[in-house]
Amino acid sequence: MNLEFSPEETAFRNEARTFIEENYPDELRGSGGREDLSREHMLAWHKVLGKKGWSVPAWPVEYGGTGWNATQRYIWSEENARVDSIMPLPFGVSMVGPVIYTFGSQEQKDRFLPGIRSGEEWWCQGYSEPGAGSDLASLKTTAVRDGDHYVINGQKTWTTLAQHADWGFFLCRTDPTAAKPQEGISFILVDMTTPGIEVRPIITIDGGHEVNEVWLTDVRVPVENRVGKENEGWTYAKFLLAHERSGIAGVARSKRGIEKLRNIAATEVVDGQPLLQDDTFSRKVSQLEIDLTALEFTELRTLAGEAQGKGPGPESSILKVKGTEIQQRLTELTLEAVGHYGQPYYRGFPQDAQSNAFPIGPDYAHASAPGYFNMRKTSIYGGSNEIQRNIITKMILGL
Amino acid sequence: MDFNFTEEQTMIRDSLSRLIREKYDFDTRRGVVQSEAGWSPEFWAQLAELGLLMAPFSEEDGGLGGGAIDAMVVMEEFGKGLVVEPYIPTIVCAGGFLKHAGSAAQKEEYLASIMGGETVFAFAYAEPRGRYNLADLETTAKANGAGYTLSGHKAVVIGAPWASKLIVTARTSGDRRDRGGISLFIVDKDAPGVTTRDYPTVDGRRASEVYFENVALGADALIGDADGALPLIERVADEATAALCAEAVGAMGVAHAQTVEYSRQRKQFGTAIGKFQVLQHRMVDMFMEHEQSISMTYMATLKLGDDTVERQKAVSAAKVRIGQAGRFVGQSAIQIHGGMGMTEELAVGHYFKRLTMIDSELGNVDHHMRRYTELGVAPLQAAAE
Ligand SMILES: Cc1cc2nc3c(=O)[nH]c(=O)nc-3n(C[C@H](O)[C@H](O)[C@H](O)COP(=O)(O)OP(=O)(O)OC[C@H]3O[C@@H](n4cnc5c(N)ncnc54)[C@H](O)[C@@H]3O)c2cc1C
Ligand SMILES: Cc1cc2nc3c(=O)[nH]c(=O)nc-3n(C[C@H](O)[C@H](O)[C@H](O)COP(=O)(O)OP(=O)(O)OC[C@H]3O[C@@H](n4cnc5c(N)ncnc54)[C@H](O)[C@@H]3O)c2cc1C
Numbered sequence: 001m002n003l004e005f006s007p008e009e010t011a012f013r014n015e016a017r018t019f020i021e022e023n024y025p026d027e028l029r030g031s032g033g034r035e036d037l038s039r040e041h042m043l044a045w046h047k048v049l050g051k052k053g054w055s056v057p058a059w060p061v062e063y064g065g066t067g068w069n070a071t072q073r074y075i076w077s078e079e080n081a082r083v084d085s086i087m088p089l090p091f092g093v094s095m096v097g098p099v100i101y102t103f104g105s106q107e108q109k110d111r112f113l114p115g116i117r118s119g120e121e122w123w124c125q126g127y128s129e130p131g132a133g134s135d136l137a138s139l140k141t142t143a144v145r146d147g148d149h150y151v152i153n154g155q156k157t158w159t160t161l162a163q164h165a166d167w168g169f170f171l172c173r174t175d176p177t178a179a180k181p182q183e184g185i186s187f188i189l190v191d192m193t194t195p196g197i198e199v200r201p202i203i204t205i206d207g208g209h210e211v212n213e214v215w216l217t218d219v220r221v222p223v224e225n226r227v228g229k230e231n232e233g234w235t236y237a238k239f240l241l242a243h244e245r246s247g248i249a250g251v252a253r254s255k256r257g258i259e260k261l262r263n264i265a266a267t268e269v270v271d272g273q274p275l276l277q278d279d280t281f282s283r284k285v286s287q288l289e290i291d292l293t294a295l296e297f298t299e300l301r302t303l304a305g306e307a308q309g310k311g312p313g314p315e316s317s318i319l320k321v322k323g324t325e326i327q328q329r330l331t332e333l334t335l336e337a338v339g340h341y342g343q344p345y346y347r348g349f350p351q352d353a354q355s356n357a358f359p360i361g362p363d364y365a366h367a368s369a370p371g372y373f374n375m376r377k378t379s380i381y382g383g384s385n386e387i388q389r390n391i392i393t394k395m396i397l398g399l
Numbered sequence: 400m401d402f403n404f405t406e407e408q409t410m411i412r413d414s415l416s417r418l419i420r421e422k423y424d425f426d427t428r429r430g431v432v433q434s435e436a437g438w439s440p441e442f443w444a445q446l447a448e449l450g451l452l453m454a455p456f457s458e459e460d461g462g463l464g465g466g467a468i469d470a471m472v473v474m475e476e477f478g479k480g481l482v483v484e485p486y487i488p489t490i491v492c493a494g495g496f497l498k499h500a501g502s503a504a505q506k507e508e509y510l511a512s513i514m515g516g517e518t519v520f521a522f523a524y525a526e527p528r529g530r531y532n533l534a535d536l537e538t539t540a541k542a543n544g545a546g547y548t549l550s551g552h553k554a555v556v557i558g559a560p561w562a563s564k565l566i567v568t569a570r571t572s573g574d575r576r577d578r579g580g581i582s583l584f585i586v587d588k589d590a591p592g593v594t595t596r597d598y599p600t601v602d603g604r605r606a607s608e609v610y611f612e613n614v615a616l617g618a619d620a621l622i623g624d625a626d627g628a629l630p631l632i633e634r635v636a637d638e639a640t641a642a643l644c645a646e647a648v649g650a651m652g653v654a655h656a657q658t659v660e661y662s663r664q665r666k667q668f669g670t671a672i673g674k675f676q677v678l679q680h681r682m683v684d685m686f687m688e689h690e691q692s693i694s695m696t697y698m699a700t701l702k703l704g705d706d707t708v709e710r711q712k713a714v715s716a717a718k719v720r721i722g723q724a725g726r727f728v729g730q731s732a733i734q735i736h737g738g739m740g741m742t743e744e745l746a747v748g749h750y751f752k753r754l755t756m757i758d759s760e761l762g763n764v765d766h767h768m769r770r771y772t773e774l775g776v777a778p779l780q781a782a783a784e
Contacts, residue, residue: 133737135667158738204741205733205748211741270530272576280765332726335755340525340555342759343606348599360598360608361527361554369601373752376733377741384737386677 005071012072016079023048024083036208036347037086039122039164046088046119055117056093063101063109064117070303074252081252089161092116092123096169099187099236103228112167112189124165124192126156126214127237133158134387136171137181137234141216143172143188149220150174150188152196156214158381162199163212165192170216175231187233189225196220204377206370207347241383242316248382249323251296257330258289264337264364275337288329295322314395317388324378324385331372334364341365402697404472407454407465412472414449419480425746428481432603438561443484447516452490460498460510467638471645471700478649481749483604485519485558491642493520493566495635496583500623505585509564521562522639523553523586523609524632531762533568533632535576540569540584540616547571547621549584549592549614557760559607560597563588567611571626583628584620591615602756603749630707637714638703640761644696644721647757651689651725654732654750658682661736661747678735685731688724695720712774715767722764725754 005013025044049055057073059065068076080087097116100108115121132139141154152172162168168190178184190197196219202211228236262285265276275281299319335342341361347370379385393399404412423431423442431439446452454469456462463469470491477486494513497506512518529535538551549569559565565586573580586593592614595607623631659682662673672678699717702710729751733740736747758764 128738131666133667135669138667203743205743205752207743211738268530269528271532271535278765280768335759336763336765339530339759339763341527343555343557343600343602343756345599345601360596369752369755372755373601373748376730376751377738379734380737380741384734386675386734389677 005075009071009075012068013075013079016076017082019052019054020079020083020085023052024085028086029083042086042089042161042164043119043122045086049088050118050120055088055119056097058094059097059101063097063113070300070307074300074303077252078255081256084256088119089122091125091160091165091169092121095125095240096123096167096189099169099227099240102239103187103236105224107224108189108227115166121166122161122164124159124162124168124214126159126162126168126170126190128158129155130157134384136237137185139171139173139185141170141172142176143174143186143221145174145223146220148223150186150223150226152188152190152216152219152221154216156216157211158202159199159212159214160210161212162192162214163201163209168192168214169227171233171237174233178231182234184231185233185237186230187227187236188221189227190216190219190221194219194221204374206374207345208370208374210374248378249295249299249319250327251292251299251323254292254323254326254330255296257327257334258285258292260364261285261330261334261337264334267362267364268337268339281333281337284333288326288333291322291329292326295319295326298322314391317383317391320382321379321385321388327378328372328375331368331375335368335372338362338365338368342369345369404468407463408469408472411451411454411465411469412476415446415451415473415476416479418445418449419476419482423480423482425481425749428483428603432483432599436561437599437605438484438558440561442482443519444516446484446486447514452486452516453514455490456494456498456510456514460506461514467641467700467703470638470642471696474642474645475649475696478646478651478753479653481603481650481746481753485521485561487639487642487646488522488558488562489513489518489520491639492522492635493564495638496566496622496631499634500583500631502619502622504619505622509585518564519558519562520564520566521556521559521607523556523559523565523567524636525554525556527552527554529554531766532576533636534578534581534629536568536570536581537575538567538569538611540571540582542571543615545618547582547584547616549586549611549616551611553609553611555600555606556609557600557604557606559588559595559609560605565593565609566622567609568628568632573626578629580626581629581632582625583622583632584616585622586611586614586616586620600756602752633707633711636761637710640714640718641696641699641703643757643760644692644699644717647721647725647754648689648692648696650750650753650757651685651692651728654728654747654754655682655685655689657747657750658685658732658735661739665737665739672735681731681735685728688727692721692724708774712771715762715771715774718762718767719764719771722758722767725757729754 028044046055054066056064057066057068061067100112127136129139143150143152170188170190171185172188173184174186175184196217198215200213201209203209266274268275270278302315344360346366453462454465458464497509526537540547540549565588567584567586569582570580571582592612594610597607600606662678663671665672695717699713702713732747733751739745740747
């Protein structure tokens, strides 16, 4: 056991830092915490990384991965957090990509992996339905064979950023007569421009348009777009959920968030003193940092285990629960720190709604309340924190 | 001891809750909030018609003879209906200043039109660098002949876009943060030298940044004592804080009730999610937080007339407890609603937002915890000296 970085790892940190300094798109600098980014903005860094060959570090090298070890990946996320970079979205890179290279056909790998690596194709995740949230296996959307097509009917919901998506991966019921709900589900890749797909916005409490309903009416999809075997989709979906969870701790981002919080607290004043010198407040920040350290070392232990060939197990539920609690607490303290200036709502401000220049209060205060509201989602999605605790109950405590 | 409401108070509650049910349901409120004006002058007029704006004023002042408990009853109903109209700024704050310290001429000029719903006030106390300290003022009013010249910037003045009059705290002497040297003024919003930037707030209300540039005020603009207004300001801020606690209680009650109801309807894994014990206990905790908040609001409201230290301790204790309870109830309501709780479409998210922002008004949990602690420690320190 030791915590030192090897000379190679230190060299890697320098290389990563220099690359980011030199290549991170100028127009994105300082926009990491902002909502309302355009599709182009969200893809800009992804595209740069795609050209460099660094967009999918965790993939096997044969599919375009970098072969970095866990420490290097950790360094990479830290270096990106330093500049609040807008990282490649998870739906292609961390979700459907691994499913395709693990379970897909050669044709699927050739067709889809390059677009995911380069950032040319945008993916969305069509799992949840109005009646199937935590109980995902109760999903009702059907895909019925008609010659060499499936005909899909049903409704998905909460589909993140589907308004920008070129492709979606959908869980559909292909055998309604299966004995168990988990059986009879297939994993199907759908071109979002196919006739019969309608994407309707859902506005969230922070006022953003991040999620959607996706309505599917007689959507015809070639059978070759099914990944793996018919009726075995649940296996692939579960594989994917485990991948989704392991990235969710967000340690490097939260570290950076604490740094930003301290800067805000150093600027805000209470009775003429910086808020940061207020014992009550600064202890709350310390507590958060201590919790984050515990999470960080739990993640490092998990990563070390993975490096020795242990797959992401039920322990990754710890990362999800603790990681999201910390992210939420961070936004809570940020909102506290800004005092009265958490109130003004920049999205509702008529003249300047579309520009960076919301003229009320300090810049760091603008997104504090919407950010806090928005982050409530993290304990709901990706398997809610109650569901994660149920997983630990069953799989680890054996109850 | 008596925790019963009077007949008049029960009537106020009943008529207001009926009015809100009939004229201010959630969809109507959404329309009001999104309208250009951002509030409903018609609804305000209806409140006046029902006599609700007169309720907390004495009969000598032309009111119905009620007081803080009546305001509490009104604000709890406002909380239940997420009503945005400016009862606290106009009735509790401006009304409070006038009834405690207004001159006969000022009462004559304003009280009847406040109670009649014609004149709307906003209370401009916060400043960009003052946080929750009511004495931390950079806005100044310099003596100028018989009157004053007012200059400065007030931050996040709730309801200012709807108001024609502002009540403004300003330093007339002494150093920033001195307890002495503070005065209180009534200022016409359209007086020369007053400019505003109006904007919506995250919880569906409207506010302004208000800038004063050498605004000329007559001697009759002063409320109460020159240089000695802080105790008055603190008193009225405490009354407003108690009313805000009542609003939070109303909002918490609805957020809890909607959550319990949702947990009955929503099925996952073949059963209502309300059957999962972990959610049941969380909803029980929400219930207990709500009940404790009711108790604290009664306690603080009943002690508003006590001596200063007792009053301040009571109000700070209530605001601390309600800030904490509001956060827990709001967050739990969203969590138990799952994805639905995150949507703008459902009311529950709006209760969550309002509960969140109530903590940041008139002093948050940390601010009131500090005040409470200092009030408890001060006599011990005095004894030790
Ligand atoms: C912002 C956002 C983005 C999302 N993005 C996507 C996406 O891109 N693609 C996609 O497919 N889905 C997405 N989701 C959906 C997300 O996965 C679901 O919201 C989640 O699975 C919870 O389902 P639900 O919302 O139906 O809540 P429900 O399942 O109805 O849960 C309601 C409450 O009950 C609790 N509960 C449920 N079952 C149990 C149990 N057995 N024991 C104890 N408590 C329980 C839950 O924890 C929650 O508190 C997103 C959601 C949000 C909010
Ligand atoms: C100091 C002391 C003095 C006492 N004095 C007396 C006395 O004078 N006379 C007398 O008759 N008894 C007395 N008791 C006994 C007391 O009433 C029991 O301890 C109590 O009823 C709990 O029962 P148990 O200890 O068997 O725990 P259990 O019932 O086995 O409970 C164990 C744990 O499981 C939890 N649990 C049980 N059921 C549920 C459920 N449905 N849902 C969720 N959680 C559950 C409990 O809350 C507890 O945390 C005393 C106990 C103590 C500790």
